[in-house]
Amino acid sequence: MDTRQLLIDTAERIFSDHCDKAVLDAAERGEFPERLWNVVRENGFHELAMADSGVDLKDAFAVIRVAGRHALPLPMVEILLANRWLQSSAELAVIGRLEGDRIADVPWAGNAKRALGIDWEGADGVSTSVSVEEIGTARNVAAESRDGLPVMAGAQPLGLNEPAFEMLALGRVASMAGCLERILELSLQYANEREQFGRPISKFQAIQHNLAIVAGEVAAASRAADAAIDALEGDRFALEVAAAKARVGEAAGIVAESAHQVHGAMGFTHEHQLHHFTRRVWAWRDEYGNEAFWQERLGRHLAGIGAEKVWDFLATRG
Amino acid sequence: MVVRFVLQFDRISLPEDSPALRAEVREFLAAESEHLARPNSDFGTGHDPAFSRKLGARGWIGMTWPKQYGGAERSFFERYVVTEELLAAGAPVSAHWIADRQSGPLLLRFGTDAQREAYVPPIARGESYFSIGMSEPNTGSDLASVRTTAKRTGDGWLINGTKLWTSEAHRNHYMITLVRTDAPSDNRHAGLSQIIVDLKNDGARIRPIRNIAGSEDFNEVVFEDVLVPEDRIVGEPGNGWQQVTSELAYERAGPERFLSAFRVFVELVRAAGEAPEPQLAAAIGRIAAHLMALRRMSISVAGMLEDGQSPEVEAALVKGLGNDFEKLLPEVARLAVPTGPGAEHRRFRQTFADTLLLSPAFTIRGGTREILRGVIARGLGLR
């Protein structure tokens, strides 16, 4: 078995064992998932994206995808990339969006020792210590922590030499791909179990067709995410991320909508687990650039190369 | 019970040597611009025998077939490169398309030596064209319900019945016709056979049917006591159902299942100019993002086929998704291109109109959207 599959299988097993609905509910109430964080650290998952981890960066993103499958209530994307860019995993560090002298949308700022602010345009950023008193707490639509904090005196410039913003966006792409797969599985399972009119609702053609549409979107999202991960460190990375974030984001809306329809009122309850997944893809499609943002970037590039060359662009990479 | 999503689209890329072949095709197309006066990416549009013969001469028809029968013994991937380049350029491929994609492989797999020798090399040369005779007035999605009969007589097969929607029957040379050779029984799939009909000489009556685009591409083909020789049957009598279903994956996941509207995209980019407004740029990006994902899924299926797997459900999924996208593309483009004074964009509007009028067929031919969703649902364990 190759390294990636081994990592995926290990992550799958550990996340299944340590992330259940109770853990998700607690995190969404604002309790930092301390035990889960310890398990992640014990297994070295937080160091996977570091230059000396011995693991291919692409494989690290494959693990992020597995975390997405489990709606893991830890900011794996931000943790992995913060440790990579700090070249240290000594303390909990996370990432947000640099806006002048503040950093926005920082997960679990109150639990972190260090926060990185990444500039969306310039691909550079700062590393700052965190002052707990000055944090403004906020949540995204999935009740994931997205705090605001100031850049403190003594903050360091990061001096990044890789496309940080695109890598963060890729993190959301990978997370969504995993999460969407799970939403489909939950929906298939529910459709086979729920009975109405004396038979499982999966026997109704309307349900079958809705789920076939969902499967198509999930498969497309999955293939798009794989392609963007494969493009890491390549010359077309930014454009591949643009295509993937746009495509996966579009799938997210369709899949979440249909999954709720198939689940009926049960899926609308807080008690059912579906919403942990659907709310996350709703949130993630908007973070680090929504579909329109990335479509426009990709579209501007293609307009720039011109009508006679667009096919060449599309056909250049398998 | 925990349900796992079973559909698999491997991370397969086209082989390293494909750029050379790709460049060769592009060079060829640049030199043959007389055949590309009105580019259309729909595989069913553009009957141009002279162009097909030129492709045949280059070895680009029957590419994967044995050399013995005029093929080039190249890989499915190489065939993929050639077909997608032709479609993207909007080349007129409809004359040889079905023979290359379907009829040749069918004859190679199930035909007799004599049939292979007689029919396959002219296909590879781009000289002999085939139609598919499956649908009938009362047989559409429910293909097993065909009523056209063929009775064995001392002199051959006596055919009676009507085929409908037969693309290019009025222009092509042969039709591989799905017929009942045995009376219907409890097993609906038994008693079906495939017979080669010579459309020019056997005496079937062919009547072209005008479509909404105003062209005559598909036909009604009527058989009244049409007698064809014994040796026209393909494979064992009664094996027809296995034969028509065996090639579905090949038929369904090719680039023609998501590129039919591609020229509209090219004209959208042209109309946008170098520095479009955000919304127009976003429309271009949205379409491109879909295309990139679909193309990779389609190549994944090609890879699984090359690998000897039979990804029937994956192929149905790619076709379904691709066909819906072919309809989405013109709609997205249409609303993105500026209208009003000074915004003529004639090339865009012409290409858009040509494609729009063909678009209803995208989700019908080769298995309707609804039938494909049924196949996917079965693959998901729902039926």
Ligand SMILES: Cc1cc2nc3c(=O)[nH]c(=O)nc-3n(C[C@H](O)[C@H](O)[C@H](O)COP(=O)(O)OP(=O)(O)OC[C@H]3O[C@@H](n4cnc5c(N)ncnc54)[C@H](O)[C@@H]3O)c2cc1C
């Ligand atoms: C441009 C074009 C070219 C063609 N060329 C050829 C050709 O060369 N040779 C050939 O043999 N045929 C050809 N066809 C015919 C094509 O294969 C049929 O149109 C297709 O199989 C559908 O059959 P139908 O049109 O009779 O529709 P029907 O089967 O009558 O379907 C009508 C509608 O009902 C839906 N429907 C049917 N059954 C179900 C079900 N079980 N569940 C849910 N919905 C259902 C369909 O999806 C569709 O929306 C061509 C068609 C077109 C449009």
